[in-house]
Every structure is written in structure tokens, then in C-alpha cells.
Amino acid sequence: MVADTAHPDLDSAGSPSPALQVRAWIARRTEAVAIPLGAVATGFALFSLFLIALGKSPAGFLDLIYRGGFGSPFALQNSLQRAAPLLFAALCVALPARLGLVVIGGEGAIVLGGVAAAAIAPALAGLPPVLGIPAMALCAALAGAAWIGAVGALRAYRGVNETIASLLMSYIAIALSNHLIEGLLRDPSSLNKPSTRAIAEAFRVGPMPGMKVHWGLGFGVLACVAAWVLTERTTLGFAARIAGGNVRAAQIQGLPVGRLIVGFTALGGALAALAGFFEVTAVHGNANASLVAGYGYTGILVAFLARQNPLAIVPVAFLLGGIEASGGLIQRRMQLPDATVLVLEGLLFVLVLMSETLYGRYKVFSPHLWTRTRAAAPVMAVAS
Amino acid sequence: MTDIGLWSVLIAVIGGAIRVSTPFLFVSLGETITERSGRINLGLEGTLVFGAMSAYATAVLTGSAWAGVAVAGLAGGAFGLLHGWICRFPRVNDVAVGIALMLFGSGLAFFFGKPFIQPSAPQLPALAFGSWSDLPQIQAALRVNVLFVIGAALSVFLWWALRNTRVGLIVRIAGDSADAARAMGYDVDRVRLLATGAGGVLAGIGGAYLSLYYPGSWNEGISSGQGLMAVALVVFARWNPLACFGAALLFGGAGALGPALQSVGISQGYYLFYAAPYVLTLGVLIATSSPDRALAGAPGELGQGK
Numbered sequence: 001m002v003a004d005t006a007h008p009d010l011d012s013a014g015s016p017s018p019a020l021q022v023r024a025w026i027a028r029r030t031e032a033v034a035i036p037l038g039a040v041a042t043g044f045a046l047f048s049l050f051l052i053a054l055g056k057s058p059a060g061f062l063d064l065i066y067r068g069g070f071g072s073p074f075a076l077q078n079s080l081q082r083a084a085p086l087l088f089a090a091l092c093v094a095l096p097a098r099l100g101l102v103v104i105g106g107e108g109a110i111v112l113g114g115v116a117a118a119a120i121a122p123a124l125a126g127l128p129p130v131l132g133i134p135a136m137a138l139c140a141a142l143a144g145a146a147w148i149g150a151v152g153a154l155r156a157y158r159g160v161n162e163t164i165a166s167l168l169m170s171y172i173a174i175a176l177s178n179h180l181i182e183g184l185l186r187d188p189s190s191l192n193k194p195s196t197r198a199i200a201e202a203f204r205v206g207p208m209p210g211m212k213v214h215w216g217l218g219f220g221v222l223a224c225v226a227a228w229v230l231t232e233r234t235t236l237g238f239a240a241r242i243a244g245g246n247v248r249a250a251q252i253q254g255l256p257v258g259r260l261i262v263g264f265t266a267l268g269g270a271l272a273a274l275a276g277f278f279e280v281t282a283v284h285g286n287a288n289a290s291l292v293a294g295y296g297y298t299g300i301l302v303a304f305l306a307r308q309n310p311l312a313i314v315p316v317a318f319l320l321g322g323i324e325a326s327g328g329l330i331q332r333r334m335q336l337p338d339a340t341v342l343v344l345e346g347l348l349f350v351l352v353l354m355s356e357t358l359y360g361r362y363k364v365f366s367p368h369l370w371t372r373t374r375a376a377a378p379v380m381a382v383a384s
Numbered sequence: 385m386t387d388i389g390l391w392s393v394l395i396a397v398i399g400g401a402i403r404v405s406t407p408f409l410f411v412s413l414g415e416t417i418t419e420r421s422g423r424i425n426l427g428l429e430g431t432l433v434f435g436a437m438s439a440y441a442t443a444v445l446t447g448s449a450w451a452g453v454a455v456a457g458l459a460g461g462a463f464g465l466l467h468g469w470i471c472r473f474p475r476v477n478d479v480a481v482g483i484a485l486m487l488f489g490s491g492l493a494f495f496f497g498k499p500f501i502q503p504s505a506p507q508l509p510a511l512a513f514g515s516w517s518d519l520p521q522i523q524a525a526l527r528v529n530v531l532f533v534i535g536a537a538l539s540v541f542l543w544w545a546l547r548n549t550r551v552g553l554i555v556r557i558a559g560d561s562a563d564a565a566r567a568m569g570y571d572v573d574r575v576r577l578l579a580t581g582a583g584g585v586l587a588g589i590g591g592a593y594l595s596l597y598y599p600g601s602w603n604e605g606i607s608s609g610q611g612l613m614a615v616a617l618v619v620f621a622r623w624n625p626l627a628c629f630g631a632a633l634l635f636g637g638a639g640a641l642g643p644a645l646q647s648v649g650i651s652q653g654y655y656l657f658y659a660a661p662y663v664l665t666l667g668v669l670i671a672t673s674s675p676d677r678a679l680a681g682a683p684g685e686l687g688q689g690k
Contacts, residue, residue, distance in 0.1 A: 159675040164616045168666045175659035339494030346488025357473035
């Protein structure tokens with residue numbers, strides 16, 4: 001009986017030896033990697049059929065993705081530059097997902113964060129950049145935290161559907177930002193493309209040492225690691241996971257479910273807004289309409305591909321950043337519309353969600369298979 | 385122009401409500417059928433966009449606007465069936481699949497729609513209900529599209545059919561208690577598959593209205609969230625097709641406010657008026673949601689996840 005029900009990780013008497021535990025751990029991790037990879041491969045296969053039906057070459061397409069996204073130092077820098085906002089945008093999905101919430105309004109928080117940073121910049125002009133730049137980031141983060149945190153509060157205290165509410169808030173944020181960029185904050189000299197006043201050179205965020213990619217990438221990776229520690233290694237993250245699994249059980253345990261929801265959504269919003277902050281201070285130099293670039297939506301896909309695991313977001317964002325970076329090249333070389341990448345992304349998204357049904361179906365990945373030894377087998381036979 | 389001052393804003397909003405509400409009406413009726421069967425399809429936003437594109441492309445290529453409506457309905461039905469089929473698998477989340485299909489549908493529409501942004505397509509016919517009036521504003525406001533009339537009739541029919549027909553009863557049972565439906569020998573997954581397919585057909589037709597009547601052209605920003613607002617509207621309408629009709633008119637009016645004010649020269653805060661439907665939807669969601677008890681009229685199986 002004991003051998004049958006004991007979890008392989010439990011350190012009780014009669015638990016499997018460390019070597020077997022490692023094998024079980026590897027089996028579970030392999031499942032977590034193999035199934036999404038299989039889904040992505042299936043997605044690429046179906047997309048190849050789509051291309052063949054259109055009379056285009058799938059091999060040529062893959063080659064262009066490689067060359068446009070990963071093949072040269074220039075392409076790599078370009079992909080990393082695009083991966084940076086995706087890291088933050090995906091965290092805005094993955095953190096609330098810990099509580100079982102589906103938040104898809106990251107785009108609005110990104111835009112609002114960018115506008116907030118640009119709006120506060122002139123007021124900080126007297127400060128040294130060491131203080132001024134963090135103050136700008138803080139201002140952006142607060143705007144994003146308030147925006148997505150409000151969605152969380154509506155969910156927690158009014159029972160409002162967070163998925164729809166977050167997307168509506170996103171549309172409202174974009175309308176509000178357009179209003180500010182074309183009105184109150186507009187630089188009178190920006191005629192054709194309305195934008196805010198340029199951010200002072202001293203307040204611009206530069207590239208990381210030895211790279212052309214701005215600091216948003218470094219902080220994005222850092223944020224992913226921090227989010228992983230928060231969700232996997234702290235009591236707060238554990239409490240969030242309980243609340244995500246069963247709200248009633250969490251409430252009975254006395255967990256502050258409402259405050260957890262508001263906290264995690266606000267944190268997600270703050271991080272998404274940092275993506276906007278870096279786009280403004282490191283890429284564009286002011287806030288304008290190009291802030292609405294769809295990073296928020298691609299971020300949703302990144303989070304789901306990474307199965308809401310903050311550490312997995314890092315490689316997935318890099319992959320998606322590369323695919324998006326190669327969009328222009330594909331458009332020019334293959335005479336395909338720029339939406340080609342969107343079709344591929346949509347297909348990958350659908351297949352990854354479908355692959356959820358496969359977990360636990362394959363015996364090869366079962367930890368029990370790998371902890372069962374010759375010595376243990378008769379015990380189990382007797383027990384059952 | 386006859387000078388009727390601010391009245392013209394009101395008339396323009398009423399006319400605009402009728403014009404703008406039709407896609408809301410079709411999508412919300414479709415989503416009502418789907419949600420009554422116990423599933424949420426957030427992908428109707430993508431279906432709406434793809435419906436708009438396929439209707440426009442068909443109308444350009446065949447010269448017939450009605451052929452466009454038919455193709456949009458078929459395409460929408462295909463997206464609905466795809467959603468229904470994917471959600472049959474255990475542990476697949478219907479809300480997440482909806483988001484994926486929203487992106488996939490829009491992506492496909494943008495992909496195939498590129499060559500059709502320029503050419504002009506034949507438009508759907510409108511009925512002149514305002515011919516009794518001398519005022520051009522009223523005549524313009526009461527030029528009502530055939531699809532609006534069909535949608536109005538459809539909301540009455542669905543309201544009746546959900547209550548009084550065998551099919552309506554089966555859909556409601558599947559939505560209120562999957563166990564009860566199974567006990568009665570119905571295949572819940574198939575009921576939901578067909579209900580999602582039917583919802584997709586209606587959303588596709590709503591898209592056809594966008595590209596073939598108002599605004600009457602195809603471009604990538606044609607929907608900008610209308611499909612999603614319509615899904616929110618279903619909650620507001622308490623899953624009642626008749627209430628969907630009223631709610632769609634209300635939302636249409638909010639959507640028409642910005643253009644109506646602009647037409648009389650008020651362009652200050654254009655973007656804020658443009659956001660009016662989103663703010664209204666959010667307000668309605670907040671007002672109609674409830675933290676602890678199930679909403680009256682909500683299908684029992686809805687949003688329980690798997």
C-alpha cells in the first residue's frame with residue numbers, strides 16, 4: 001500500500017533511492033518539454049501543408065525564419081530586441097494564471113506604461129539619470145499595476161470575468177493613450193506622426209555591454225527568474241497556486257484570496273508596463289502609435305507555449321521573437337503577406353492548447369514507472 | 385441641410401444604433417446559443433473578422449453580396465465546429481481555445497484579405513423606412529439593412545425556439561446539467577459541437593454585415609473588439625435572445641456616439657468617444673456581475689472549466 005501511494009518526491013521511509021528519484025524527475029521534465037515541442041512540430045508540419053497548398057516552399061520558409069531570426073549576429077540581435085517586450089508581456093499572463101485567471105489585456109498595459117514614462121520624463125529633467133530612469137520605470141509600472149490590478153480587483157470583489165474585462169481595459173488604455181499622445185502630451189513639432197516630446201538623451205536606456213540589445217532584455221530575463229522564484233519557491237506563490245486550484249479550499253485555509261488576486265494581477269500589469277517603458281526609453285525615444293505593436297498578444301501565446309512557467313518563457317520568447325523578426329524577410333522574399341506569421345502563431349497556439357489533453361497519457365513519462373524497482377515490484381503485488 | 389441643431393445628434397445616434405448594432409446582434413445571438421449549451425466561445429471575434437473578409441472577397445469575385453453572406457456563414461460555421469471539436473478533448477480549456485482561435489481567425493483573415501483591401505464590392509440592400517419624412521437626417525437614419533431585420537426576427541425566433549422546441553430543450557439541458565443530458569441519452573459533446581457551429585454561422589454573417597454594409601469595406605481594423613464586446617453583452621442580456629436585441633441596440637448607440645458628434649463638428653476628445661462602447665461594456669459587466677451567487681439565467685455548466 002505504502003509503495004503504491006507514496007509520492008516519489010516524499011522523503012519518508014521506504015522512499016525510492018535518490019538515483020531513482022532523479023530518473024523520475026527526468027521523466028516528468030521530459031514530458032513537460034516533449035509534449036509542447038511535439039505540438040510546435042505538428043504546428044510547423046500543418047503550416048507546411050498550408051504553404052504547399054499555396055504553392056510555396058516550406059523549406060524556403062524555414063530557411064528564411066532561420067536567416068531572418070537566428071542565422072546572423074544581426075538577426076540574433078533583432079530577435080532578442082523583440083524578445084525583450086515579449087518576456088514582460090508573457091509574465092502579465094503567466095502570473096495571474098497561477099491563480100487560474102486568464103488575463104489577455106497586456107497590450108494596454110504596455111502602451112499605458114510607455115505613455116506614463118514619456119509623460120513623467122520632462123518633470124524629472126532636474127534629477128541625475130541614476131534616479132530619473134528608475135523613477136520613470138516606477139511611474140510606468142504603477143500605471144500598469146493600477147490598470148491590470150483593477151481587473152484583478154473587479155474579479156476578486158465583483159466576480160467580473162477577467163478575460164473580457166482585461167481586453168476591454170486594454171482597448172480603453174489604447175484609446176486613452178492616443179488621446180494623450182494627440183492632445184495633452186503632443187510634441188507640437190511632430191506633424192505627420194503624433195508623438196510625445198522626445199526623452200532627454202541622458203534619460204535614454206542604452207544597450208547592454210557587448211550587445212546592441214537594450215537593457216530590457218536583461219531585466220526581462222531577471223523578471224522571469226524572479227517570477228519563477230516567487231511562484232515556485234515562496235509561500236506567497238504556493239498560496240496563489242492553492243487559490244488557483246480550489247478557491248473554496250484556499251478560503252477555508254484562511255488565505256487572503258482577494259488580495260492574492262489583486263497582487264498578482266497588479267504585478268503582471270507592472271511588468272507589462274515595463275515593456276512599454278523600455279520600448280519608449282530604449283527604442284523609440286518618445287511615445288507614439290508604434291507602441292501598439294501587438295507584443296501584448298504575442299505575449300499571450302508565449303505564456304501558453306511556456307505553459308505559464310516563468311523560466312520557460314525565456315526560450316519561448318526568444319523563439320517567437322525570432323519568428324516575428326523574420327516576418328519582413330518572408331514578406332519580401334516569398335511574396336507572402338505580413339500576416340503569414342500571425343497564421344503560424346495562431347496554429348501553434350491552437351495545437352499547444354490541444355496538446356494539454358496528452359499529459360499523463362504516455363506511460364514512458366510516468367514517474368512511477370521509473371521508481372518501480374525489481375525489489376519494489378513484489379511489495380506492490382502483495383499490497384494490491 | 386435643415387437646421388435642427390442637437391436633435392440631429394440624437395437622430396444620428398438612433399440611426400447609428402440601428403446601423404452599428406447588427407454585428408453585435410448576430411454575434412451575441414450566436415454566443416447565446418453556444419453558451420446555453422454550456423460552452424464559452426471567445427473566438428467569435430476572430431470569426432467576425434474572418435466572416436467580414438470572406439464575405440467581401442466573395443462579393444468582389446462573384447459580384448453578389450448575398451453569396452458573400454452565405455460564404456461568411458459557412459466559414460463562421462467551420463470555425464465554430466473547429467472550436468467545438470477541439471473542446472471535446474479532456475482537459476482542454478474552452479476559454480483559452482477561444483483566445484487562440486481569435487488570433488488564428490484574424491491572422492487567416494489578414495492573410496487572405498490583403499488583395500481585397502483595394503477593390504470595391506457590391507453592397508447589401510437597405511430598406512427605406514424613413515421615406516415618410518422630409519428630413520434627410522431621418523431618412524438617412526431609418527435606412528435599415530435587410531440583415532438587421534433578419535437579426536431582429538431571429539432574436540424573436542430563438543427566444544421562442546429555446547423555450548418551446550425539442551432542440552431548444554436539448555441545448556438547455558446540455559448547458560444546465562451535462563449529467564442530466566447524459567442520463568437522458570444525449571451526447572453532450574455533440575450538442576455543444578453543433579451549438580458552437582451554429583453560433584459560428586451567426587458570427588460569420590455578422591462579419592459579412594461589417595464589410596458589405598457598414599462600414600462597408602474590408603480592412604484589418606474592421607472589428608476592433610466588437611466580437612468580444614458582443615460576448616460580454618450576452619452576460620448583460622442574461623442569455624436571453626430578446627434581451628440581446630435590446631442590448632445590441634444600446635451598444636450600437638454607444639458606438640455611434642463618436643461619429644455622430646463628429647458630424648456636427650465636435651471633434652474634441654475623438655478617441656475618448658471612440659472608447660465609449662468599451663467603457664459601456666465594462667460598466668455593464670461590473671453592474672451585472674456578482675461576487676458570490678450565480679447569475680440568474682446563467683447556464684449551470686458555464687465557466688466550470690474541465
